[in-house]
Amino acid sequence: MGPVQWGDVPTWVAAIFAGGAAWFAYQTIKSQRQQISEQQQFIAEQSINLTLERSELHAAAEDRKWAQARQIHMHHREATATTIHGVAGDPDHWIVTVQNSSEAPVHEVDVRFGTAHLAAEVYEVPPSAVHGPNPGERIVRPVHLLGARRVVRFLSQHWTAATVHNNRPQLLFTDDNGVRWTLDSHGKLEEAPADGSP
Template sequence: MSIDWGDAPTWVAGAFAAAAAYYTRGMLKSQRQQITEQRQFIAEQSANLELERAELRAQADDRRISQARAVWAGRQRGAFVVENGSDAVLRNVTVTFDGMPATSAYEMVDAGIGDIVQFVGDYAGEVVAIGPGRRFAFRSGEEWGPVVDDEVAFFQDEAGVRWRLSGDGVLEEAPEAPS
């Protein structure tokens, strides 16, 4: 038996080519597995990021509305009272009675004797700023006290958001200042 040396290098090259193809096949299989794992990891990360984004949105919404939630408005001592329970200033505070703007407003200051309150100042229906812990009484007309069905306070918070707070405690963002 004699070897045909002319074909031996071809056979050796063929064997190396087969080995390279086998190795390449193994690499491709490994890379496919890595790509699949990376896709799963990216999908998990995307889901985590979406949850974090939703949590951050919820926190931002809570911060945005927290000052407005600290404001109280309701009937007290024959007037419609707005009290700033937040630690920031309220701006451009107005009140409407059945859609009609308040004609005057007075700051309510504790007299230091029991429940006695002094009414200070005379504002023409709109109060430019109500500081933290301060309260103002709004009235419609000359008389204190006609109770109406729809008393609403409008104010702007520190972030510039305009709010609408009804006498029954419903708080919502107001698209524009009342006219």
């Protein structure tokens, strides 16, 4: 057995440099992988933040959209015509008072009774007489403009008590941003269908 051959110096230098280059390349790839992982995590976090911000902006926009509509109130009651002898009979019509409690006007205000009946009479009412008789001026329906803090009253036709009961009032109006709304006699507020049907 003879002495081990270690080769010449240039071969050793080349081997050391090759090893160093391989180690440097490994460290570079490892560092890049870590950077890519951190960037992916950052992008994922930003995506979550953007989704939350969009959700908050959408919720705020929805609140603004509904803000005025929620300030339009409908007070309704079944009413009875009194006979010439002062005796009240069964309810024979509806009295519906619409109050705009917002700071902006609403448009195309109308009340329907059931699915087919329209108001027989409409009056502009002073705010102080919201729950009183009809001291105001008679106007036409639909009410094209109901100003801020203004009140109107709609009266149905006179019917039998059963017809009155089966034809509850529904308010329709367009807010100051052009959105059409319906408010039923149970207080359910909804955006009206695009085709304008109640």
